[in-house]
Amino acid sequence: MSKISSKRAAEPGARERNKLDKRDRIAAAAWELFARDGFEATTTAAVAERAGVGKGTLFLYAPDKDDLLMLVMHDRLAERTDRAFATLSARAALPEQLSHVFGSLYELYAEQPRGIGVAFVRLVSTARGPNADRVHAMTQATLSRIASLVRTAQERGDVADDVLPMVAAANLFAAYFFVLFGWLSGLSPTIEILRSHLDAMIALQVRGLAKPHGKPSKG
Amino acid sequence: MSKISSKRAAEPGARERNKLDKRDRIAAAAWELFARDGFEATTTAAVAERAGVGKGTLFLYAPDKDDLLMLVMHDRLAERTDRAFATLSARAALPEQLSHVFGSLYELYAEQPRGIGVAFVRLVSTARGPNADRVHAMTQATLSRIASLVRTAQERGDVADDVLPMVAAANLFAAYFFVLFGWLSGLSPTIEILRSHLDAMIALQVRGLAKPHGKPSKG
DNA sequence: ACACAAAACTGACCATAGTCAGTTTTGGAG
DNA sequence: CTCCAAAACTGACTATGGTCAGTTTTGTGT
Structure with missing residues (x-):
């Protein structure tokens, strides 16, 4: 030196x-x-x-005001996501695990005053800049972590073996995001309703739309 | 008079x-x-x-520039959506019907030059103003139309009777939106890849994550 | 035809996101 | 310590989205 x-x-x-x-x-x-x-x-x-x-x-x-918001939100989102996965019950079934993780994130948005969440979600998909990139990378990482949950459920025998974990993760995350969007658009007043909507969607994803073969579903 | x-x-x-x-x-x-x-x-x-x-x-x-974009996009989106549902094969299975509808919308975005789609999707969830409201109402209407497709599939016996059509529609639309987001964020270069991603997600939603009861999935 | 109120229109004006030429600070070389 | 180049910093300045007091157009009652 x-x-x-x-x-x-x-x-x-x-x-x-x-x-x-x-x-x-x-x-x-x-x-x-x-x-x-x-x-x-x-x-x-x-x-x-x-x-x-x-x-x-x-x-x-921060190259612009939007990226400044990304800078601010990144840390909080990362902290909350890590905490959600850390407090996950390894024994719980997949739907409960997902409800725990996504519910934690909903709470983060619900805590923010004055539509910061609105501004953030509006920008998260399209903002440019170093901080936006960090947020984007974090989203990808979250997708991977969800895929891991699916993979674990597969090993436990709760999920069919030929399901592709990343495809399942995409569907599950999409539902989370869609419900969040609806909330930020002004629908679904309370966070409880939010979670129940998501839970219903996840339950349907687990069970599937198709009618079981050779077995009438009624009577 | x-x-x-x-x-x-x-x-x-x-x-x-x-x-x-x-x-x-x-x-x-x-x-x-x-x-x-x-x-x-x-x-x-x-x-x-x-x-x-x-x-x-x-x-x-238009009360602001954002709403001006909504004004412009509403008509095009409405026209394309109507056309997609009008040209729907009533005999086709649900996944093909959905791929047709969502694919038509993807094509609309793909036709636009210079990230108009990016700007639109960025705003669609949160913009205020009369034209934004019209777009929002149209989205709700599309959700209902998808729920109708699910209901029809139910009557045909392709979908289990106890599936709630609106919950299914939410999951399906969420997948469409999520894939669109990814594309606008710069992933998935071609529209063909886009469609194949969505098709895979829809197929998984139809089939479900759960392992069928009483039947090991592997030899 | 005329007068008048309501509606529609307009561009000078304002607030603020983002730029950049010029200044200050930093850290090492002699 | 002194000098220098590179990095970091700064606020006057520019461009543009949105406002509003004043003007023009429209419809109607007489």
Whole structure:
């Protein structure tokens, strides 16, 4: 290693430290204002001021306001997802496991004030930028984790062997997302109704639409 | 009917006529520019100029730019949906019927240049305004039509009697939407791959995840 | 034909997301 | 310590979505 100036920088990279500090301050300021005033009503100037940086600096850490929301939401979503999978009962049946995971995420959205969820979901599919990419990667990871749950259920004998776990995961996640959309669009007032809708959809996916062969379903 | 001024207005409501004309000119201008330059790159000033109206007038017909996109897309989406259901083979099995309907909609998005679909799907769940409401109502109507297909399949004996058609429709539409999202996010290059993904998901929904009772699935 | 109220229209104006030329800070070399 | 280049930072500036007070057009009663 080379010389280190005696002036400052006890740790390697005072520059790096500074950047991280600033990033955190920006994320914190953005979160507070988004939560208090809503996403649309919060101006980038206000976030910059609260974070104690210039307006231009803001756009060095997130290329646009949308990506700023992704920056803020990523951590919370990641934390909640990890927690949901960590508290999963390994013995529970697949539908209960899914209800637990998806229900945890619904709760996260329900906790947010003032339609932050609306803004986030509106952007999550199409936003560009480094933070949007991180969120996108996380979604893919969640899909894989759900596929793993399906695979485990297969090994237990609860799910047919020739089901492709990733296809099943896509169907299950699609249902979660669809119900979330409906809620954010203003339908389904309470989170309980939300969960019951999702549970019904998952139950149907498990059971299948087709009428069982050689066996009348009635009488 | 009352007196009619001899000056103009041969038909009842010159005012009404004029408004409709203007609405059509605005919709046409918006469509042309969105298609040529993309949604984001098109300015409301340019749309107003091309439509031959003042900038302020634009916002009498759509409360904001987002709703302008809804105005433009509603008609195309409605036309395509009606056509898809009209050309449906009543004899075909449910999965083929669904593939036909959803495939037709995928083609509509695939025809649009420059990510108009991206902008539309981004907004469709959360946009406000009269045109957004019309689109939203149309989505609900489509859900009902899919539920009808399920009900018909039930009557034919292809679908179990105790399946709730609206729950099934929600699952099926969710799969359609999820695949569309993935495509707009940049995955799945061709529309053929898109359709094959959806077909696989639908097939799994029909068959169900559960292992059939009393019958080992493997030799 | 005229007067008048209601509806429709308009573009100058405002607020804010995002840019960029110029400034400050950083960290190492001599 | 001094000097320098690169990185980081900044706020005046630009472009554009949306507003609104003032103007024009329309329909109707006399």
